[in-house]
Amino acid sequence: MSYRRGALIVLEGVDRAGKTTQCMKLVQALQQSGRPAEMIRFPDRTTKIGQLISAYLEKKHNLEDHTVHLLFSANRWELEPMIRQKLEQGISLVVDRYAFSGVAFTSAKPGFSLEWCMSPDVGLPRPDLVLFLELNPAVAAQRGEFGAERYETSEFQKAVMQRFQQLMKDPSLNWQVIDAAKSIEDVHAEIKTHSEEAAEAAQHQPIAELWK
Numbered sequence: 001m002s003y004r005r006g007a008l009i010v011l012e013g014v015d016r017a018g019k020t021t022q023c024m025k026l027v028q029a030l031q032q033s034g035r036p037a038e039m040i041r042f043p044d045r046t047t048k049i050g051q052l053i054s055a056y057l058e059k060k061h062n063l064e065d066h067t068v069h070l071l072f073s074a075n076r077w078e079l080e081p082m083i084r085q086k087l088e089q090g091i092s093l094v095v096d097r098y099a100f101s102g103v104a105f106t107s108a109k110p111g112f113s114l115e116w117c118m119s120p121d122v123g124l125p126r127p128d129l130v131l132f133l134e135l136n137p138a139v140a141a142q143r144g145e146f147g148a149e150r151y152e153t154s155e156f157q158k159a160v161m162q163r164f165q166q167l168m169k170d171p172s173l174n175w176q177v178i179d180a181a182k183s184i185e186d187v188h189a190e191i192k193t194h195s196e197e198a199a200e201a202a203q204h205q206p207i208a209e210l211w212k
């Protein structure tokens with residue numbers, strides 16, 4: 001059977017690494033090169049589950065740590081049928097955060113193992129490429145103060161970064177580390193090259209399952 005499916009491309013990274021800007025530029029570039037592409041982001045704050053998560057992040061509402069972890073995962077699973085459908089229709093998806101943020105942020109809290117944190121996301125569509133926008137904390141600090149949302153402290157972000165490093169050791173995923181301290185255009189050029197390669201390779205492969 002010959003597939004011509006879209007690619008699932010995820011951007012991860014610490015806060016203020018420029019993920020959202022780069023996602024938008026990548027969607028435009030893929031479209032201009034003739035590949036249908038769309039952007040999605042997690043958490044998707046528009047759904048009912050997403051609204052609970054949003055209130056939690058804005059510190060308007062407290063949730064128990066395991067509970068909020070499972071809600072973040074449920075927020076991905078509720079979009080899973082749409083993700084699968086778009087990929088099968090040949091649309092590439094550029095995703096601003098995915099299960100890796102889910103695992104890195106919760107496992108940075110005391111008492112959470114990587115294994116426990118990974119389990120609810122096992123079986124989601126596996127990304128064809130995970131771009132990690134790396135930014136040293138000193139450079140990140142120059143890009144402005146942290147906001148008021150939960151998790152926006154440099155101490156917590158350092159713990160999150162260590163968890164991302166552990167996740168990047170997984171050879172079942174195509175991780176590419178990008179130096180986000182470079183100019184927006186240089187970072188974009190690198191991301192575009194990796195993405196076009198991954199999209200070319202993905203179109204003849206079935207959609208795989210994450211961490212399976």
Ligand code: TMP
Nearest residue numbers: 042043072097098101102105106150151
């Ligand atoms: P953002 O909407 O600015 O990207 O922020 C979302 C916040 O939620 C960010 O601090 C990372 C965190 N997060 C989790 O804790 N678990 C998850 O599964 C995801 C997608 C994000």
